[in-house]
Amino acid sequence: MRFSSEATITAPRASLTRGHLVDLAPLRESPAFARMWVGGTITGIGSQMTILAVGLDVYDRTQSTLAVSYVAAFALVPMVVFGLYGGVLADSFDRRIVALLSAIVAWGSTAGLAVYSWSGAEPVLPLYLLITVNTVAATMVGVARQAIVPRLIRRELLPAAGALGGISGGLMLTVGPALAGVLVASVGISWTYTIDTFLFIAAFFGLYTLPSVKPEGEVLKPGLRSVVEGIRFMRVAPNIRASFLLDIFAMTFGNPRVLFPAIGALLIGGGAITVGVLTSAIAVGVLGLGLLSGRLGAVRRQGLGVIAGVVAYGATIIGFGVVLLLAALSGEPVSESWSSVNWPALIAASVLLALSGAADSVSMIYRNTMLQASVPDAMRGRLQGLFTVVVTGGPRVGDLYVGVLSITALLWFPPLLGGLVIVVAAAVILRVQRTLREYDAEDPRP
Structure with a gap:
């Protein structure tokens, strides 16, 4: 496949002054975006810790790889449904409130995992239910947060914000599982859940300090019609x-x-x-x-x-x-x-x-x-x-x-x-x- 030189991904003349390193302008120009990015990154590292810990927890209780695979399968349909519904809510209400309420549910499910683990109970079903609630709520937080970004920074800085999101995701996927492995091996699964419960507080710092972000333009009541309009x-x-x-x-x-x-x-x-x-x-x-x-x-x-x-x-x-x-x-x-x-x-x-x-x-x-x-x-x-x-x-x-x-x-x-x-x-x-x-x-x- 060829791209013509005129249509390729060439930068305009002004871009020649840009360096190759990540553009930090979104963090400098928008303190609200910076707080949300830092809070989301810390929370994401904790979430990756919990995902790994849940897999290890399920395997430890069942000695079954198939049972571990159910962790993702159990959450798939609810995640799809609430991913769509989370978008509807983000277009119907203040996106800051939607993200905050979803974060509260996600935090509560993380705390629930810690409490259940410390209780010493054996059934696996509560783990599936709690991680499903956690995944669904985190998905809704992510939808609302992404819809908020363009309201916090200039349009020209959206690619830089996306690159910062990539850095955040890379840190989550490298630091989170590695830290979880160390914690599970050293202090156990219960403490791993507990530590994530405290790390999650960073999400509230990033979201609570945001300004009000109500959708602009025609706003529909949340429901099936709104979903259909989006499709x-x-x-x-x-x-x-x-x-x-x-x-x-x-x-x-x-x-x-x-x-x-x-x-x-x-x-x-x-x-x-x-x-x-x-x-x-x-x-x-x-x-x-x-x-x-x-x-x-x-x-x-x-x-x-x-x-x-x-x-x-x-x-x-x-x-x-x-x-x-x-x-x-x-x-x-x-x-x-x-x-x-x-x-x-x-x-x-x-x-x-x-x-x-x-x-x-x-x-x-x-x-x-x-x-x-x-x-x-x-x-x-x-x-x-x-x-x-x-x-x-x-x-x-x-x-x-x-x-x-x-x-x-x-x-x-x-x-x-x-x-x-x-x-x-x-x-x-x-x-x-x-x-x-x-x-x-x-x-x-x-």
Whole structure:
């Protein structure tokens, strides 16, 4: 696929003064945004701690990997439903209040996990219920918070805010699980839940100090009609619709995380340590891209930025599949022992996964920026809700795709095929959706 030099992601002349490091202007110019970002990051680290701790807690009680998988499955439908409804509430009421009330519910469920763990009760069902409430409430907080961002900073700073969001996500995914592992091993699961309960206070600091953020424009009463209006808006928003489609393809066909345990046991070796390395590699890529995102804010052709990020993501997933294929063809004996690791394959796979995380961050930054800049404020919460459904639902459908194809026992096949599907889909959308190719950040249109 080629991009013409005129239509590529070239920065305007003014951007030449920008550095490569992350643009901190949103934090400097908007103390409210800075407080919300800091509070959200600290809270997110705690949430990742709890997610890992719940998985370990369930496994400790049941000794069943299938029971652990139910943690995500149990929350999927409620998360989709309340992701949509959270967007409706964000377009109907003061978004600060919606975020605060949702945060209170999330905090209460975290405290409930701690209390239940300290009680010594054995049944697993309360864990499923509490983590589902926690996930649903956190989803609603995220929807409201994303709808608030464009009201706190200048439109020109939205890409920088997206990059800061990438840094926040990278910190959550690297620090949270690592800290949880240390805490569970040293002080136990009950204390891990308890520590997260106190970390969650940071969310209230970030949200309580916000100004009132009531939706602007026509406001509908919360209900089914409001949800339908949000879905109908997609018909007249070809750029947003195309960006959602790109993300669905990327997250459905390019998410190899389900393969990591088998890769660590059968293909590369190293067992659980390899699984941890491969998982962390993605987060490192996300964090690294965020730190080196200074020039991204100068890009005008943000639709092409989404396309380029998705194509690069697909290419790295293809490369990951090729590495697995070469490891399979090498015939080197491996085991779950760290001493038998296929080091060249592990290093190459980790680098490619890090690059995939960076590429996904590029598309995420521009996708979020386009949504926040071009969608009317009165509709922004519902579109964020729809986007949340895409972001949360895609990877879970992707897990099913990988799981079905892995029946062939060819671990390299799902990522290789999936990466090709992503690249082809991006090429088709680039050709068909002319408005996405021509999207101009200085004249944002949905």
